[in-house]
Structures are given as C-alpha cells and as structure tokens.
Amino acid sequence: MTGPGNVEMLVVLQPIAVDTDSPDREGRLVIANGLLVAVLVRLAEPEHDDVGSWFFEVGFGRLQGKKAPTFLSLEEATRWLRRNLKAA
16 A cells, blocks of 8 residues: 555646747746646757756745756656745
8 A cells, every 4th residue: 555655746848939038938847746736948049058957947836945956857857846835
C-alpha cells in the first residue's frame, strides 16, 4: 500500500510566448497538480552565455522568491521543480 507521500507530483509544462521585452520569448507555464507554480523562459538573446538554456522567470506560492540555476533542459528543470515543491 502506498501513502500520499509516495505519489509523484504531476508537473505539466505548457508552451506559451512570454513578453520579456527581449528575444527570450519561448516559455513554459509550469503547472503542478493543477496549479500554476512558475514560468520558465528559454534564453535566446545572443548576449547570454547559455543560449538555449531555461531560466526560472518567476515562481508562485511555494516557489515565490526561490533562486534557481539555469537549466540545460526541461527535464532538469522539472526535477528541480519537483524537489523544491516537495520540500516547501
């Protein structure tokens, strides 16, 4: 028998354009168990050292004010999000 703590959180990344006032416009709404918890933006501006990586633009609720690294992939971002949502 598994308890509620053993159920993996459902994290959905929904594509969306984000008006960042820069070429960094490809984004993902991060929805965890039906709640909007964050917005990720793919770095596209040539001045970025890590073009193509994902930036944690903003967090809501338990993720508000969290500092996050730049993620090389959406899978890496999802792992970080799950860890930080679970810990909060």
